[in-house]
Amino acid sequence: MFIRRIHNTDLSVTAVGLGTWAMGNDFFGHVDDSESIYALRAGIDAGINLIDTAPAYGAGHAEEVVGKAIKGYRDQVVVATKCGIVRTKDDFIKNLKPESVMKEIDDSLRRLNTDYIDLYQLHWPDPNTPIEETLEAIEKIKKAGKFRYLGVSNFTPEQMDEVRKITPLVSLQPQYSMLERSIEKNVVSYCQENGLGIISYGTLAGGLLTGKFKQIPAFKEGDFRDKFYDYYHEPEWSKVQEVIKVLKSVARDHNKTVAQVAINWTFSQLGVTSVLVGAKSDKQARENAEACSFTLTLDDLQKINKAIRENLD
Template sequence: MASKPITPDKITINGLEKPVTRIALGTWAIGGWMWGGPDDANAIKTIHKAVEEGINLIDTAPVYGFGHSEKVVGEAVAQLPASQKPYIATKLGLNWNEDHKPFRDSRPQRIRQEVEDSLKRLRVEVLDLVQVHWPDAKTPIAETASALNDLRKEGKIRALGVSNYSTAQMDEFRKEAPLSTSQDPFNIFETAIEKTVIPYAEKNDMDVLAYGPLCRGLLTGKITADTTFPEGDLRRMDPKFQPENLRNYVNAVKALEALAASQGKTVLSLAIRWVLDQGPTIALWGARKPAQVEGVKDALGWTLSPEIAREVSSIVTKYIPTPIDASFMAPPNR
């Protein structure tokens, strides 16, 4: 049973005073890394557009452009009046070498330094939500959680979260510190957390930030079987976007598009609504241009009927009998 109020539009994250919109802005692409390079002018406009559309939670991370995404988010939010400033969620626990190759690093000394760096880049005195980006197999979870809890008690962090953790790892974390959120890949095609993290969150008064709710653009309906991606684009690494798999996924999207149209909706709004209907979830809507934020409101204020939800499952089973998960994104341990 979810222990906090959930509406089609808003949810309350433990540690934050006011409810947040159930669609948040994801800013990985804004950092430029693995998305074709940065475009700061458009990025700032995109953040402002998201706020205009009612979004009041922005998710970022130091590794998104190696500090660049946080700097852009900080600049954009600083330009907003106090009454419009959104909550900012960031992450830590990833380090990188001189060639910008990330690796997991959740040592307490690294965590404290990352918090100080994020405060400066984001131009804030307190971080609203700090999430451990990936579990670090070489650092005891208790040490990571304890270090973060100390920073929370010092008033530098309001709420704590993890990302890509198993439920057993979250149990370990919660022995040392309160845990408000888990961030995980979740969309119509990537459903691994449906029977693990989501029920765990419901049981333990947590919320789930779903990254990739549009499956890296697949569920926008704009990608075809002939679409190619430039060097450095994340999708060149994703098995779903390889020719032998892409056609099946595109055909599934076409069927979902027809189903959405029968309900007067777009496939994009259907995909986001599906994520929001699965539990205490917040969909991270990735964008780097203002036009890409349009349509946010189309996914709010309604829910899928049981019949339509079953049809979504049938379509996926028909076209994707062997789903491919998002494990390709996992960075190595140090």
């Protein structure tokens, strides 16, 4: 599998990283922990080295599952987690207050069963906390050796500038897929100019870009992915289906799956270091891990880009 180093770090991460939101078992419907552990181990065995998690996924549950799955594999994986979203029963509360961040890191280390986090990311900007206050706490945590490198997620270039004035920043985690391309306007160029890695999320738009849904899905109780990924209703749904038709024909030409083509397309875009993809089973993890092991030709990319332009721009 392709490996790229995040600039100014010794972190080399695989083209595909394993996302663990669904493993929190409170947003993507019910997932058995044993299935999640199989999925994580299958991904690692298939060569994936980047695992992305967060306390917000199941109020710490996803981190606990990751902690179990990487037992004995800690040296083989780059563990990325986050702080700054605190869960209540029904809500995700943005909180980058110093005292909260100081507590979150210790909780994450305990749940992940590790002494250090490789990549610690501020999950979302918190408009109620001055970033200087958050970063003072972050620097204390770093000095204590609890994490190695700092990243952010869902930050604008202006917000990243504020962080970089105070402390080194190595990566951004934005949403990026063929359905959500807003980072192409000025975020990708900002990251390139400033040597920041891009670890993108939402590659499959919560499964939509696998082409497996024949009609707008009625998700089971406890599955809210269509509230976060915004294409599960008209008129977006029908437009996306036109793009999926093209992905299906490209997938057929290469004897690959639609998911693999969608993942490969994202990894092929300018500035992308690694693409995160969630998996609920060992089969999905293996399929996704192999997604960048073939080359989309210029002709394939042009066909896909034309479909995106004609239907989604």
